[in-house]
Amino acid sequence: MGGAPISYSKTQIWLHWSIAALILVQFVAHDGMEHVWRALRRGQEAAASDWPLAYMHVVLGLAVLVLAAWRLWLRAMRGVPPVSGMEHPALRLLARATHLVIYALIFIVPLSGAAAWFLQVPGAGLVHVVGKNALLYLVLLHVVGALVQHFVLKSNVLRQMLAFRQA
Numbered sequence: 001m002g003g004a005p006i007s008y009s010k011t012q013i014w015l016h017w018s019i020a021a022l023i024l025v026q027f028v029a030h031d032g033m034e035h036v037w038r039a040l041r042r043g044q045e046a047a048a049s050d051w052p053l054a055y056m057h058v059v060l061g062l063a064v065l066v067l068a069a070w071r072l073w074l075r076a077m078r079g080v081p082p083v084s085g086m087e088h089p090a091l092r093l094l095a096r097a098t099h100l101v102i103y104a105l106i107f108i109v110p111l112s113g114a115a116a117w118f119l120q121v122p123g124a125g126l127v128h129v130v131g132k133n134a135l136l137y138l139v140l141l142h143v144v145g146a147l148v149q150h151f152v153l154k155s156n157v158l159r160q161m162l163a164f165r166q167a
């Protein structure tokens with residue numbers, strides 16, 4: 001009770017890396033979904049070989065949504081350790097803002113994808129594509145930040161996200 005925890009819990013760490021791995025797969029293996037989507041929009045038949053990857057995109061994407069909700073709930077219930085105190089306040093603000101927008105995007109991207117796929121909501125596909133681009137750039141910034149923390153500022157922020165230490 002009282003105050004922020006000093007480290008991420010095992011579940012929080014597991015969720016962080018599972019979501020990261022799923023998102024990586026979504027970026028690497030989106031061809032099937034794109035082909036199927038294009039064919040459907042043109043009223044054509046999609047190639048049978050593209051369907052498994054399209055379904056995989058839907059299932060893994062929805063998994064991101066579920067894990068993100070779980071993660072946000074844990075964050076609200078348990079909290080997260082404060083960002084390392086070593087860096088400049090402007091950098092800390094940047095880290096916080098990046099986390100916030102990444103959080104928003106791990107909901108917006110799968111939700112807009114689902115709105116396009118299941119409900120054919122006009123414009124949802126566009127939101128999805130713009131959102132996944134924003135997510136990509138922010139995650140790159142996030143990774144650069146983590147590496148700078150680790151190798152330049154020599155803080156334990158990355159170690160905390162890699163290994164659970166008993167509080």
Ligand code: HEM
Nearest residue numbers: 026027030037058061062064109110113114116117125132
């Ligand atoms: C975090 C989860 C997700 C990520 C990172 C992601 C990522 C991507 C990527 C990289 C593309 C290729 C877009 C392009 O370059 O044109 C794409 C397309 C697409 N995704 Fe997802 N996706 C996710 C979740 C979902 C979900 C849950 C669904 C549906 C239930 C979905 C449906 C679609 C559709 C319909 C397209 C084709 C849209 C278009 O090209 O206009 N996605 N997604």
Ligand code: HEM
Nearest residue numbers: 019020023075080083084099102103139143146157158161
């Ligand atoms: C798609 C991939 C990723 C996503 C969506 C993501 C998302 C996030 C989010 C939202 C947080 C804030 C933690 C919280 O408050 O719950 C976080 C923390 C963190 N992430 Fe990632 N991350 C990704 C990939 C990575 C990678 C590849 C690295 C390492 C190179 C990394 C290192 C870290 C570290 C060290 C923290 C802790 C930051 C701190 O405590 O101030 N992340 N990540």
